[in-house]
Amino acid sequence: MPTLAPEIPIPGTSPQVLLDVQSVEAGYGKIGVLHGVSITVYAGEVVSLLGPNGAGKTTLLRAISGLLPLTGGRLRFDARDITGSGPRETARAGLVHVIEGHRVFTQQTIADNMLLAGYDVPRRERALRIEQALAYFPEIASRLQVLGGALSGGQQQMLVVAQGLVRRPRLLMLDEPSAGLAPVLVDRVLDVIGELKQQGTAILLVEQLVEKAISRSDRVYAITRGRIVLEAAAATPDLPRRLEHAYFGHTDAAIPPAV
Numbered sequence: 001m002p003t004l005a006p007e008i009p010i011p012g013t014s015p016q017v018l019l020d021v022q023s024v025e026a027g028y029g030k031i032g033v034l035h036g037v038s039i040t041v042y043a044g045e046v047v048s049l050l051g052p053n054g055a056g057k058t059t060l061l062r063a064i065s066g067l068l069p070l071t072g073g074r075l076r077f078d079a080r081d082i083t084g085s086g087p088r089e090t091a092r093a094g095l096v097h098v099i100e101g102h103r104v105f106t107q108q109t110i111a112d113n114m115l116l117a118g119y120d121v122p123r124r125e126r127a128l129r130i131e132q133a134l135a136y137f138p139e140i141a142s143r144l145q146v147l148g149g150a151l152s153g154g155q156q157q158m159l160v161v162a163q164g165l166v167r168r169p170r171l172l173m174l175d176e177p178s179a180g181l182a183p184v185l186v187d188r189v190l191d192v193i194g195e196l197k198q199q200g201t202a203i204l205l206v207e208q209l210v211e212k213a214i215s216r217s218d219r220v221y222a223i224t225r226g227r228i229v230l231e232a233a234a235a236t237p238d239l240p241r242r243l244e245h246a247y248f249g250h251t252d253a254a255i256p257p258a259v
């Protein structure tokens, strides 16, 4: 009889670290934006990175995926040192970054947009992956020959996420996937996070809709002015208020401790 993998981690074993960001420094020209940022994402975990506008969330995702060079610190992914790796290399390693804003090819069909996302995947494998990625989004899967530009904002955002899924990420980083979407579409896009987690994909989510992000996360980090100011389990009581306090520089001690 085949033995099944245990559902519960064996006592004494620690969960596998997938992404390890150590004391990262990065910025634009002479302007430092990230000041010694350290975060960890475990395999299969959903982590939100929250913080006010201009805090450095996008900059951190860009530094992790290799779109922006580090000026200090180290990055490890899947037990490999990826410090200094470019975006192609990190994507190939299984770290996929869905960047802020819509970036679909408006003059290409949905089908072609998907093919482009998997440009380097062997043809048969690519067809399979596209089918699986689109299965999360029936609203666009049924419109393969429609031009990207004819989709609504929400559908374009689904297409962008589906394109990321073609890469078969072990870690999917989503930068404000809900930006500019109607509430019903926000839920539609964010609900996919839960489905991906079930498949074992880890997610690092940047989101302005704090409560929605928390409700889909295992853990959260808060970042302000390029520094991590709070790390907490998503189930921590009163978390939105704690985040608010952390953003504005109050110490966590000002709030009664969580039990």
Ligand SMILES: Nc1ncnc2c1ncn2[C@@H]1O[C@H](COP(=O)(O)OP(=O)(O)O)[C@@H](O)[C@H]1O
Pocket: 028, 031, 033, 051, 052, 053, 054, 055, 056, 057, 058, 059, 060
């Ligand atoms: N391309 C850029 N050139 C110079 N400064 C930038 C650039 N992009 C972002 N910044 C600055 O870096 C800081 C962090 O920005 P960003 O990472 O986009 O914040 P967030 O995503 O948290 O809103 C801000 O002060 C912003 O003005």
Ligand SMILES: [Mg+2]
Pocket: 057, 058, 059, 100, 175
């Ligand atoms: Mg941003």
